[in-house]
Structure formats: structure tokens, C-alpha cells
Amino acid sequence: MSDLNKQDWVCGKCGTLNSEGNFCCECGEPKPATPAVPVVPAPQAAPKEAPKESEEDKKNANLLCIFSLLCMFAAPGIAGIVMKVAEVIFYGGLEGIVTTICGTFAGFGWIAGIVLMIMVRVKYKDNTFGKVLMWLYIALAIIAVIIGMIVLFTVIACLNECNRGMW
């Protein structure tokens, strides 16, 4: 047997890859004089991974996270300071109005902080600051719930508020 017969060749009629012989093992077509060499596809380069987070996205996400922290911690702090200052200046005369305004500011500050964190987690999923902030807020929420449950279960003041027809 000649060396040429040992080479792989592709049948021109049915496309079967033959490894030996002068006739196609599938359809019997005789091997052509210049057999078509099976084309080995060039190895594909590994696809480049798209960058997970662009610099601009990172910057925007970090900015939102900072705003979230400010709303969550700075807003109640500012409200507390204003209440103390008002107490000193007005000798407690405008306590009701000041408490209402400061309480509303602090409460909506907390809500805004949570909303901003959720926006970061939804829009910029891969942002590390956002992930850390989420876990921080979850931990704070768990602590707050535990403290709230202890207070609610044991303090009679809540029962007194209900007796005044708040529900």
C-alpha cells in the first residue's frame, strides 16, 4: 500500500472522511487524484469577557451609595441636633412642631437610604460598595427588628396608645 493511501481524504460525492483505501467507504466513489484534505478549523481564540463594571458605572454606583449612607445616618443625626438646638433656643416651646419636622425628615431619610441602596443593587449588580451596603442594612434591620420585638412585647405604653383609638 502506498503512503498516499494512509492519508485522510474527504469524498467529493458524499463528504465522508475516509482514512484509508482508494474508494469511499460510504458511497464507493473512487478516491480523487488530488484528494481534498479535511480542513481543520483554526482554534478559536477564547472570547474576551466583557468588563463587568465600567469606570463610569462604578463612579455612579459609589456616588449613590454615599448618598444612601448620608440619608441613612446623617439625616437622623441632623434631625437630632436640630431638636436639641430648638429645645435650647425656644425652651421647649415649639417642641411639638420641631419633633414633627425632625421626625419626618429622619424617617424619610431612612427610607431614601434604603431606596438608593436598592437602586444600586438593581442597576449596578457587580458594584462591591452596593453589596457591602446591602448586607450592612440587612444586619441593621435584623438588630432593629429584635429590639423592636422586645420593646413591643414588654412595654405597656403601646397598649396605652391603642386604648386612645389610634387603630
Added chain:
Amino acid sequence: MHIQLYGVIVLSGVALGFVSACVLSHLSGLKKQTVFFTAFLNIFCTLMLSILSVIIFSGGREYGLSGLGGAFGLMLGTLVSSYIHGDHPRELVSSWIVSAPLMYGVSKLACFHAGCCSGEFFSLPIQPVVSVTFIAIYIISVIVFIKSKDKMKAAYLAMIISFIARAGLDFFHDSHAGKIITREQILVIIAGGIALGIYIFRSKLPLPKT
């Protein structure tokens, strides 16, 4: 440590409502992330506005929890969440609206235990009557939610019947004695009017796209 059953029942009612809303959201095809973050936001919004409404209406002189304030907080959190996520917003909003009567109905059992919000409904104590009424509203709404393709139908049904029941049953409370209309009824009528307005003009509102 003496445990107040009142607090246990109230928290259980809220927890049951949250679980119900999460289950209905999940069954409607919402992503787990959407369900989790909506529940997380709603915990804060419900609690904050429940406390803030008492502070605001009392002019900063009293502290406590308000059911109507909590309901408003729940709706605010749900609407904000629907805009943030844009994930099946109609199903998201509807699942929370449908679950709200369950929270209120179970919480009323706490009032029955504590003896507050008292009154008589044809010689029956008013608190269990309110409780049964709102739990029935919840069951009917869930059935409509599951069977209907347009989940918002269940939400509108829950809202309309809840507002009518809340305003109507208030007449049988002791706190209504000697009054033509109470502050709670006014707030319920305002909230019902807002809900009706949203329903009538829903096609013109900038609601999040599905």
C-alpha cells in the same frame, strides 16, 4: 419577661401579610431579587409611616402606631419598588394590595384581646367582626388574583371593599358615639378617593411599563 400578646398578634398579622405578598409575587413570575427587595423596603416604609402618621397628626406630642399610616407606607414602598425594578409591576402592586386586608384582619384580633377599639355590631363585639370581614376580603381577593389574568382586578376589588368596610364598620365603634363622622372615616374616604382616582385615570398615569 412578660410577653404582651397584643404585640405578638400584631406582628404575626404583619408577618403573615408579608409572606402572603411574597408568595403571590413569586407565583406571578417575579424575580426573587424583586420580591426580596420589595419586602425589605416595605418593612421600613410600613413601620416609618405608621409611627410618623401618629407624630404628624398629634403635632409631635404623641408616639404610637397607626394602621392607616402603615397601610400608606406599604403602598408607598410597593409603588417605589415597582418603579425601581420594572419587573411585572402590576403583579407586584396587586400582590401587596391583596395581602393588606389579611394584615389588618389579624391585627384586629389583637385589639379584641386587649379590649381596645371596642364597640358592638348587633350585640357582637366589633373587633372579631372586623377581623372576619377583612380576612374574608383577603380570601376573595386572592381567589380573584389567582383566577384572573389581569391581577390588578383583584387589587381594585380588595381596595374598594376594604374602604367601604372600614368606613362602614367604624359606625359601630364606641369612638364614633356622638359624632357624625370620625377622623378615621375621613382618612379612609380620602384614601378611597385617591384609589378611585388612580383607577379612573390609570391609563393616563406614568405607571411603570411591563
